[in-house]
Ligand SMILES: O=C(O)CCC(=O)C(=O)O
């Protein structure tokens with residue numbers, strides 16, 4: 597089985613009926629896999645502008661990760677429970693600490709009393725949000741070291757991705773039969789986060805230790821994640837139809853406008869588990885899977901983590917709580933959930949009533 601690529605253009609350009617049909621189709625895909633692959637989603641009106649934007653985001657990423665290490669570390673992410681901002685070095689984020697397998701072999705979100713696994717991710721990344729974030733501003737590289745980087749990433753690319761995320765969430769609202777705006781109206785402060793990510797070359801031998809991956813199985817924390825990947829491959833989604841823990845590789849197709857969309861924890865809470873988050877990992881690309889010796893080439897990806905407003909309540913919507921499906925999640929705010937999950941990444945769990953939990957946005 598593989599995840600089909602759905603043409604999303606009718607969501608902007610189609611008739612009302614085409615728009616609804618598409619919304620149902622995409623939501624079905626999310627119900628089955630927790631993920632969907634979309635093309636022609638209107639990141640810009642015209643394909644050549646889209647291609648230019650994608651080319652530019654990879655070029656700028658490449659320049660960023662080639663900066664001297666000391667310059668990157670001067671804008672380092674603080675490894676606490678707050679939203680991530682700035683540069684994270686290889687090994688800083690440990691995705692294995694946020695998701696565990698239960699006795700039935702199902703992936704679950706870790707709880708505070710779980711013993712964290714000691715597994716390493718081999719990736720470096722830079723995380724940012726919009727300018728003017730009142731609580732968690734981004735430390736940017738200086739204009740002198742990376743001309744145009746801040747302005748284009750924050751002012752051009754981020755808003756384009758934010759628009760795609762809102763379109764997809766509107767499609768999910770239609771597909772689920774909830775009022776339009778149920779999710780998108782609690783995204784007004786636009787605190788979505790964009791991440792550029794670099795996976796350095798890695799020997800297949802290293803992977804065989806079982807302790808190291810490019811990214812261990814985990815779910816993301818926001819409403820949904822949009823993921824653009826280069827041609828290298830290696831991203832895999834849990835195959836829910838398999839009884840023996842198989843993974844579905846998301847093989848890059850070369851389809852230029854493709855973006856992967858992954859259901860994340862906040863939407864799981866809101867729908868009381870009706871939509872389940874996509875468990876995903878990054879390992880060897882299919883062509884290198886069973887090679888005794890070899891080197892995974894470096895890899896670049898871009899992720900938009902679409903986030904709810906920090907004070908939005910993300911407890912289950914009443915229509916998803918029934919006698920057959922009792923309430924599964926407490927009525928946290930988006931920031932409380934975010935703090936809990938980011939804290940797990942760094943073994944830095946928030947204390948109740950801490951400053952972060954009372955941020956203003
Ligand atoms: O780079 C990828 O393919 C996945 C990255 C990812 O899962 C993440 O940043 O949360």
Ligand SMILES: [Fe+2]
Pocket residue numbers: 814815816876
């Ligand atoms: Fe992820």
